[in-house]
Every structure is written in C-alpha cells, then in structure tokens.
Amino acid sequence: MTSPQTFDGATILVIDDSATMRSCLAAYLGEAGYRVVLAEDGFDALAKIGDCQPALIVCDIVMPRLDGYRTCALVRASAGFHATPVLMLSSREGLFERARGSMAGASACLAKPLAREALLAAVRQQLAAVAH
Template identity: 40%
Template sequence: MLLSNNHADRLVIRGAIEDIEALRAHRELSESELTNLGIGYLNLREFQQGLLCLQEASRKNPDNVLLSGQVNSLLIRLEEISQSEVSHDPGTKTHSVLVVDDSATVRKLIVGKLEKSGYNVFSASDGIEALEMLKTITPDLILLDITMPRMDGYQVCKVIRGMESTKDTPVIMISGKDGFFDKVRGRMAGTTGYITKPFGPETLMKAIESYLHGSKE
C-alpha cells in the first residue's frame, strides 16, 4: 500500500491521503482505509493527525489488538516528544491551527503554507469531521470554510462556540462571498474574523497572526 511505504515521495503520499480524505464527504471510511490514512500521515511526520485516524480505526474494531497496541505506542511517543520540546525550549510554543475546507486543493495550499511557517496543522474535509476531531484536540485557531457539505460553516461555528474547550478559540471564516449579510451572519454564529476567496499567502498569514496575538500562550 502506497501510504504504508515510508520511502514513497512525500508529494505522492500527500496526494494519496487527499484522495482518501475526499471519500469522507460521501461515506464513512473503513477500518483499513483509516489505518492506511493514519500511517500515511505518520510517514509525513504529522503525528497527531495520524493518531486521530488510527484511534478512529481502532474504535471500529476494538478487537484488533495489534492496532490498539500501535495507538498506545504512538500516544506514549507523542507524550515523550511533547515533554522533550518543553524541557528543551520552555519559552516557546508552537501554535496549532485546524483547517476546515471541503476543497482538497485549498486545504493543501493552506496546510503547506502554515507548516512551512512553523505551525502545527490539522485538517478536516467538512464540519462533521472537524467537530469529531475537536473532541480530542484543542487548536489555537480554526480556519473554517462556509460552503461545505453536511454542515455549513455557520452551523459548525455555532457548535464550536457551544463547546467548553473551544468557546473562546478564534474562528476565521473563509468565503467566496464578500457581502454584508454574509459577514453579519458569520458574526451572529460566533466567528472572530473573515477572509474572502481568493486570498494570497500574505493575507492569510496576516489574519492568523493578528487573531493569535493575545490568545492563549
């Protein structure tokens, strides 16, 4: 399996991951698909994302002892990495961002830019997946597309604001519209900011840095 091959080209692995992620908009992924997806993320050194996929796969088949062991080992390893980072560099903190967009192309561009800028990035292909992820992660900021299948950005934002862990998390909405009504509706849903497509890397980074400034350190 391509995603299980740690010698494969990173771009090829990323493309295979996006193909599987795109299936989430149409159906639930199987245990084997989630496992391969998790391994793919691990090969890209996106450990937290890989862990989430493996945990979801394990929940589908609790009797899979091998998979449960992999999840437990990864949890221990992530804790060791976290403690090591704190002990070696106690004065710095890597901010985490959750990117929620049903476009694989948009997600790829945003995730790539944020990772190169030193952010810890999670991504979800729609609101349902994002809300499931927020049960186990608490990002410092959320980039949320408005037009998505199953739940639109306004609905997702309202749920995010109702969760204790994310009620104060900055939420920047991404939209192809720049109308006054859209912005008002976003404010009513609890959004913190608004970016209109198309936008360049400078606009994206300026918005993120602006809303993270003064947030939890």
C-alpha cells in the first residue's frame, strides 16, 4: 500500500540539455511512480508545459538558448503555472546560484551530481508543500 505522500502518477517536467541527465532523471522519477515528460531546453519545455500540466518542474540552470533562470522566470510569470514548484539543478553549488535561482522563482536548488534519494526527497517535499 502506498502512502498518499508519494504522489504516485504526478507529472514531472524534466528540462536538461544533457541526454544523459534527462534519461537518468527520468529513470529515478519513473521508478518512483511519477509520470515524466522530457524537454531538452527552455523553449522545448515551454512548448510542452500546457499539454503535460506538470505538478513539478526539474530544470537545469546551464542550457543553451534559454537557460534555467529565464525558463523559471517565464514559468512563474505565466497565469497557469505560476504556483508550480521548480527544482533547479546546478553543477556549481554555491550561494550565488541559489540566490539567483530564488530570484527567478525556484522553489529549491539541488547540486549535481544528484543522488537519487536527494532528488526524490526534494520532489516529495515540493509536492507536499503545494498539496497543503
């Protein structure tokens, strides 16, 4: 029996320009029972967000064309997704990245390389926060 705190079946939009990271995140989240939609950059994500209606977004910061900060800010500025939690991923862990992510509207910032349990704990925490 699953606990209601697992949010089985919740849709998570994963945005990362690295195919390796996308498949790794999709495996972690898919195995945990989430429905995963993949996007290779911010533009791809913005094209898919309306159709997939994600409960949460996991977004890399450093991407070509439209980086994670701008993608997050655009999501926050949209009427339909302004309350959707965004977990930012950074290969550089530091106060500057967290502060800039927070200014763009990120709910939290996680450092790469990402441990499976740290990712799942952050996802559960963010989903629980919006459920209350």
